Amino acid sequence: MIVAFVQTKGGTGKSTLALNVAYSKYMRKEFPSIALVELDPQGTLRKWWSRREQNAHKKGNIVFHHISSEDKDEILEEIEMLENENELLILDVPGESIGKFHTKFACAVSDLVLIPMRTSTNDEEAFEDNLMPIIKKIIEIDQESRDVFYIVPSFTHPLANKVNVLAYFKEIMPDFVHCLPAVFSFGSVFENFSRGGNNLIEYGESVKANAKLYDQAKKAINEVEAIAKEIIQISSN
Ligand SMILES: Nc1ncnc2c1ncn2[C@@H]1O[C@H](COP(=O)(O)OP(=O)(O)O)[C@@H](O)[C@H]1O
Ligand SMILES: [Mg+2]
DSSP states (O other), rough: EEEOOOOSSSSSHHHHHHHHHHHHHHHHHHHHHHHEEEOOOOHHHHHHHHHHHHHHHOTTTTEEOOOOOHHHHHHHHHHHHHHHHHHHHEEOOOSEEEEHHHHHHHHOOEEHHHHEEEEHHHHHIIIIIIIIHHHHHHHHHHHGGTTTTEEEEEETTSSOOOOHHHHHHHHHHHHSSOOOOOOOEEEGEEEGGTTSOOOHHHHHHHHTTTTHHHHHHHHHHHHHHHHHHHHHHHOOO
């Protein structure tokens, strides 16, 4: 199975979600072998992974792979190889690339496309201009892709009512773009959890002695687990 985090706009939480969903307890229990795959030339996750290696973090059932090629056939070949070796591929897709190449590619090959998006006019306009035409085109070619595209409300206010956020997206989105019944809320924990190559769970362990930091980490971990649970739920339908 291939799950991609896609959003033509930068800084909406794609890389953060990709890595932490890969490391969530739900995913790791459900999928014996997971490949976290970065298509982003910026290499946010590649740098994070090298910090992980420097600090000798446990690999467990997760492999990391950075694909730097911009050639469609080459990328496809690498993805197919990874698919043969792993039950789940999680793709981190760059916001910007020439002709939205990576976004189009990921939207076309993935079983589930997750679109982290803020409740902001900026994000909505960017989505309408950039991602929507790609989604429409894919659905035109393949009607079954109507079940593939899900908004993940991101950077939501920690006190926002989840039901209202979901209702908001449901109202503004066409019927072929769904909304994950889980949110990724704004948290200061995301400023520094990954510094030593940590994932959220490892960061949480490292701040256990500090009640405030630990509490923030736990809230974020619970949200990521809820998102992972929904992804598994959708993909098993
Ligand atoms: N839920 C969140 N709350 C607050 N900051 C976040 C959250 N998720 C990510 N961030 C921060 O926002 C920035 C962009 O996140 P990132 O995952 O790299 O986005 P993208 O991959 O979409 O460009 C990073 O500095 C990251 O640490
Ligand atoms: Mg990114």
